[in-house]
Amino acid sequence: MMDQDILYLLGRKEEGNLLVPAETLVALFTLQYCQNSAVDVVIVLKKELHVSPTTDDCKPESRDNSEEKWFPVDVDCIVFPISFKELSECPSMVSNCVLPVIVMSSDAWCVAGLCSSLRVMLIKTVKKYPTHYCKKLLGFRGGCMQACAEVSVWTKFCEIEVVNTLKEVHYDKVIRDGKLYLPKDILRFENHFQFPPILHNGLKIKQQYIRDTVKDRTERQRLLSLKLSELPEMEHEYAEGLNMTMADVMLFTCFHIFVSKMKNQVCFDDMCPLVMKWYRLLCENEYIKHSLSLLQKTTEIHNPFQDNILEVIVPEVQRESLYNSDPERYKPRWRAFTHQDDIDKVLEILGCSSIDPSYDNHPLGDSITLPWSEYPGALSPQEGQLPQSRLERKCQQLDNIVSAVMSMVNEGDVIVDFCAGGGHVGIILxxxxxxxxxxxxxxxxxxxxxxxxxxDTLKLKNVEYLQCNLDYFQGTFDLGVCLHACGVATDLVMQKCFEQKAKFVCCPCCYGGVRPNHILEYPRSKTYKDIPLTLEDYLILGHTSDQTHDENNPKTEQGQLCMRFIDNDRLLLAQSLGYSTKLVLMQPKSCSPKNHLLLGVIEN
Structure with a gap:
């Protein structure tokens, strides 16, 4: 078992069947498609489920994993070995993360999250079998769904939204008052197919397509002489374009169940013809055909959709692609958030409130200047491939972070370096x-x-590596720290600390990146909501906060004021949850334009 990396999935045994949540079903189907032999698979038998909070109130509605509604799978149809373990028998890293989780056999390293763990499985498969047919599933340069769900509309759709829709359909939550409410994600996927795929090496791909499909020699030569912008757009064949990727396999798992359960109620060919064209194309794939037995028990169980003819309620869905980078996707123009009239209006609203966004001039503990020249070379940020031009300022930033942590830490504490990057903070700690x-x-x-x-060079034995999005970390810890966590990442880090009542030392960055997502809403605190400060006001505040260029720039002072307002909002939320907080300016101020430290300790 220890010769290979191990993929841990959630489930339980019942009368010869395996009952699994939606995330495990998608993972098992993908493994079945690849005829997995690159990772060992362990089903974690656990009654208190890994559920990641999806709202500020930590309510897991959108990740409902009620065991009574888990998906049945015939163990005998699975083409790769599986074993079963209690959570207490698994490495501690497994309980630190939302499953699925892959734990590396040779290191204190795990990879968590549905997309990330399946990507690793594919990479391991291709490494073990270089000519394996699943190599193409990784997409162009292996980048399929590499971006995390917090920042990628596409990854969020495949990893969270469609999987949650699968739960709603399976749990019959789309039936209310005798009506069937068609899930909007089915129509969003249909709209996605109406947009041309985003092509890498677009000219080369289109020219090859012309060579393969245009029979008339004269017309072929004419088309081949055109520029990329002059060539006609190509249509989606698969979810991400012209080639099948991991996204197709994951989405097929969900859509096969949608079609199987609702086909008697919904005319899918009329409602979403492009989705059905894609669905039938995948149904002809030989490896999909061989994997369908894994979904058979789920599609055979009693189906309330068949009992009566229900009125189908079709939601209104905005016509847009599911690609973040689609040029036609509506995006608020960032310039609109930095018009001075708008900024003045927001600052006037805040100025009329009782909010005092001032710094605390008394940081926790004594200031520390680390003797970097006396430390081993591997401890220096320069060893983390930091450019020489930034080295001094990075060391100053770390001096401030370490000073704050040292004033708050207790012996034996578990410290999490969130958004760790190359480990500058965590390694020195x-x-x-x-x-x-x-x-x-x-x-x-x-x-x-x-x-x-x-x-490894420093021979440190007290470090573990968790490769995952913030949303998938759920370990127990005593102190959370982050240096220049961009945009929403700072709030996600603080949210993790709130859940554990852990101390926090946070240095925010990229204030213009704050925006609502499936976990967070803005403003953060009740105080700011009650002013009231609208979301648009808040986004103006965030974008203006990034206008901190240098002391000679006329916009810098205004930007610093907006930074203080944003961070004051964050700390007011912490205070409402029982924290004693401080907003500290790192020294020297020139160590970074984003030089705030947010400190919090839970009050007894």
Whole structure:
């Protein structure tokens, strides 16, 4: 078992069947498609389920994993070995994350999340079998769904929204008052197909398509002489364009159940003809055909959709692509958020309130200047591939972070370095605090690999690596820290600390990146909501906060004021949850334009 990496999935055994939540069903179908032999698969038998909060109130409505409604799978149809373990028998990293989780056999390293764990499985398969047919599923340059759901509309759709819709359909939540409410994600996918695919190497792909399909030689030569912008748009064949990817397999799992359960109520060919064209194309794929037995028990169970003819309620859905980078997707123009008249209006609203966004001039603990020249070379940020031009300022930032942590930490604490990157913060803390356990949480594998190289050189034994989005970390810890967590990441980090009543040391960045998502809403605090400050007002405040260029720029002072207002809102939320907080300006101020430290300790 230890020769291979292990994929941990949630489930339970019942009368020869396997009952699994939606995320496990999608993962098992993808593994079945690939005829997995690259990772070992363990079903974690756990009654208290891994559920990640999806709202500020920590209510798991959109990740309902009620065992009574889990999906049945015939164990005998699974073409790869599986084993079963209680959670207590699994490595601690498994309980630190929302399943699925892959734990590496040779390192204190795990990868969590549905898309991320399946990507790793595919990468391991291709590494073991270089000519394996599933290599194409990784997409152009292996980038299929590499971006996390917090920032990618497409990943969020495939990993969260459609999977949640699968639960709603399976749990019969789309039937209300004798009516069937067609899930909007089915129509969103239909609209997605109406937009041309975004092509990498577009000219080359279109020219090859012309060579393969245009028989008339004269017409073929004419088309081949045209520029890319002059060539006709191509149509989707698969979810991401002209080639089948992991997204197709994941989405097929869900849409096969949608079609199977609702086909007697919904005329899918009329409602979403492009989705059905895609669906039938996949149904002809030989590996999809061989994998369908895994879904058979789910599609055979009693179907309330067949009992009566229901009125179908079709939602209104905005016509848009599901690609973040689609040029036709509506995006608020960032320039609109930095018109001075708008900024003045928001600052006037805040100025008339009783809010005082001032700094605390008394940081927690004594200031520390670390003796970098006396430390091993691998401890320096320069070893994390930091450019020389930024080295001094990065060391100053770390001096401030370490100073704050040292004033708050207790012996034996578990410290999480969120958005760890190359490990600049976590590694120095692991070196200075050998009695503490340091968890590096980062979703980019190349960054974590740089951190691991430095940790191995320093022979540190108190570091673990969790490659996952913030949303999928749910471990128990005592102190959370982040340096320049961009946009919503700072609020996600603070939310994780709130859930654990953990201390926090946060240095925010990219204030213009704050925006509502499936976890957070803005403003953060009741105080700011009651002013009232609208979402548009808040976005203006965030974008203006990024106008902190240098002391000689006339916009800098205004930007710093807006930074203070945003961070004051964050700390007011913390205070409402029982925290004692401070807003500290890092020293020297020139160490970064984003030089705020947010400190919080839960009051007894």
């Amino acid at each position: 692991a070196y200075l605090l050998p009695s503490c356990k340091i968890l590096l949480v980062e979703n980019k594998d190349h960054s974590l690999k740089r951190a691991k190289q430095r940790v």
